[in-house]
Amino acid sequence: MTMSTNAERAIRILVINPNTSTHMTDGLKPILERLNYSDVKFEYFTAPNEPVTVDGRTYEPISSINSGEESAQSALNCWSVLDRISQYDAFLVACYSAHPLVGVLRKHIREFENTHPSSRKKYVTGIFEASVTASLSLISAFDFVTMGELDKKEVEESFGIVTTGSAWKAELTKAVTQTLGTGHGSSRFAGVETTGLTAGQLHTTPPEAVKQRIIDATQKLLRESAVPVGAICMGCAGMAGMEEAVREGCIRVYGDIRGHQVRIVDGVVAGAGTLVNSCKAGF
Numbered sequence: 001m002t003m004s005t006n007a008e009r010a011i012r013i014l015v016i017n018p019n020t021s022t023h024m025t026d027g028l029k030p031i032l033e034r035l036n037y038s039d040v041k042f043e044y045f046t047a048p049n050e051p052v053t054v055d056g057r058t059y060e061p062i063s064s065i066n067s068g069e070e071s072a073q074s075a076l077n078c079w080s081v082l083d084r085i086s087q088y089d090a091f092l093v094a095c096y097s098a099h100p101l102v103g104v105l106r107k108h109i110r111e112f113e114n115t116h117p118s119s120r121k122k123y124v125t126g127i128f129e130a131s132v133t134a135s136l137s138l139i140s141a142f143d144f145v146t147m148g149e150l151d152k153k154e155v156e157e158s159f160g161i162v163t164t165g166s167a168w169k170a171e172l173t174k175a176v177t178q179t180l181g182t183g184h185g186s187s188r189f190a191g192v193e194t195t196g197l198t199a200g201q202l203h204t205t206p207p208e209a210v211k212q213r214i215i216d217a218t219q220k221l222l223r224e225s226a227v228p229v230g231a232i233c234m235g236c237a238g239m240a241g242m243e244e245a246v247r248e249g250c251i252r253v254y255g256d257i258r259g260h261q262v263r264i265v266d267g268v269v270a271g272a273g274t275l276v277n278s279c280k281a282g283f
Contacts (some may be wrong), residue, residue, distance in 0.1 A: 013043070014084060016093050018047050021063055021200065027203075047062070052079060082104070094237045096131075106124050109123075123279060127271045128175065131267035132176060135159035139157040139263075140154075162214060165195075172192045195210070203238065216249070219249045221249075231262065231264075232246055232250070250262045
């Protein structure tokens with residue numbers, strides 16, 4: 001009987017950066033390495049730095065995705081990744097937006113599974129979807145309430161997003177609303193606040209200036225929320241490693257103890273966890 005090797009048992013996940021910045025891709029690697037998955041192999045794909053033509057129209061590559069339109073365009077620039085579906089168990093789209101590549105990959109994965117019914121199931125998520133799901137799991141709960149009779153009530157707590165450029169405020173608010181299925185918003189969602197910097201500027205602006213902008217955006221999010229905020233999503237892959245600034249904003253508004261209790265969710269980490277759990281559970 002032949003024993004399987006660790007490499008054969010390893011879960012292979014392709015992390016997709018849909019912009020052309022290799023610097024941003026490199027920034028994701030230590031974050032995922034720190035998770036210390038012994039049975040998971042992460043590989044990386046950066047959008048090619050060349051135009052792509054679809055249906056007779058040419059789309060230029062994007063070095064920094066700064067709007068919903070550019071998010072959609074970047075999906076076309078990554079079309080070649082569809083040729084790799086057979087090679088991986090899961091795919092993580094590392095752009096904090098309602099990124100179309102997630103849906104495109106899911107569609108092609110289903111087609112692959114239809115023609116390869118005995119193959120291992122495959123999964124895909126985006127860092128936006130993963131962070132929202134993780135945040136909801138961190139804040140959602142019920143508690144006892146006694147008002148004459150024993151009853152229960154939902155704990156009032158919300159989550160919000162701190163992100164980059166101002167264009168993302170409306171874009172991400174709409175995306176969360178659609179994800180939650182609430183046409184008029186939700187008490188669970190505290191909203192979106194922005195730093196005013198693009199993803200690229202996060203790494204070219206002096207670090208102290210970036211930190212202050214993140215602190216300011218975090219403070220505004222907490223102060224304007226009608227419901228206490230229990231979790232904050234870092235709304236850009238380029239914000240990876242900047243949790244300290246978000247934490248500082250929480251402490252300035254909520255104080256030291258409560259400020260340290262707010263959960264800060266990195267979408268890249270949340271996405272990796274979601275995919276690993278899905279692969280191991282075989283959902």
